[in-house]
Amino acid sequence: MDNYKIDQVALQSGLTKRTIRYYEEIGILPPPKRSEGGTRYYNEEHIELLKRIKYTKDALGLSLEELQHFIALSNLIESQKVSFKQTAERTEQREKLLSIIDTLDEELTLIEQKILKIERVKEDLTNLKKRAQSVIEKFNLEEV
Amino acid sequence: MDNYKIDQVALQSGLTKRTIRYYEEIGILPPPKRSEGGTRYYNEEHIELLKRIKYTKDALGLSLEELQHFIALSNLIESQKVSFKQTAERTEQREKLLSIIDTLDEELTLIEQKILKIERVKEDLTNLKKRAQSVIEKFNLEEV
């Protein structure tokens, strides 16, 4: 039936009810339909979006503001899918799409940089580990 | 001379003076020497540590509390480097080091998971980009 109440959504998305309302409040989750009495009824898309929000946030550690930006992009593309007949509109749309692609490219390089950073931290940790291991070895040698 | 005042340190580490004092306050930066009047004098190690803190924080998005843990680990290893003569102490130390290594392994798997997550997000973005590009192509085809 596609009609989830907030408790269900919380369960499935792994977020709290408060958080879900908060996300709606700050505009990163589109307001769902309401019942007569005001109860929120969500659908699959809401849940999917929330999952992706959580995932992306966890992965990149972005602020919600930055996430907003992220989500806006994917919505923009959706909205551009319709094809227009007028050449003028088409040109305009192509421009829009090209600029979206630019933005995406920027995001992608940011992500790559982030991966590099993390890999450097990983190296640091690996070195730490090696040092610890070599200290142990030293002990073993001393032990005659 | 190795005697940097806080302004220098702020510049080199990319943190603000306030933040540097704060880090000292909460214990993730060891208190530097002070002049007669109380002025803090830092050395290279402080700066290096601050840089690493910033770097790690940026990369992993850790809270300062988690970072504290991280730093504690590397200090622990340093402190274990001295070799002890008594077998008893040596055994104890080996245990300690082994448990440090365990912890490091845990951190490392966490980091690897994080990288995987980020790569999934990257994929998402790449798909978005592809979709945008295919919409553009559709336009080009329509344009006869």
Add this chain to the structure above:
DNA sequence: GTGAACGTTGACGTTAATGTTACATTAGTG
């Protein structure tokens, strides 16, 4: 149709991580 469980709004609380401001001392400079 009624009571328990659930939902809503609103407001205030919380924590981390600083920013900001005020005011007192101290440190370098001509």
Add this chain to the structure above:
DNA sequence: CACTAATGTAACATTAACGTCAACGTTCAC
């Protein structure tokens, strides 16, 4: 030594991202 720039402490302010609680309306299973 006088002056200015830098530093110190202290305390209050702020922002994000929720948590918590109160007061009250809604749903739903029986």
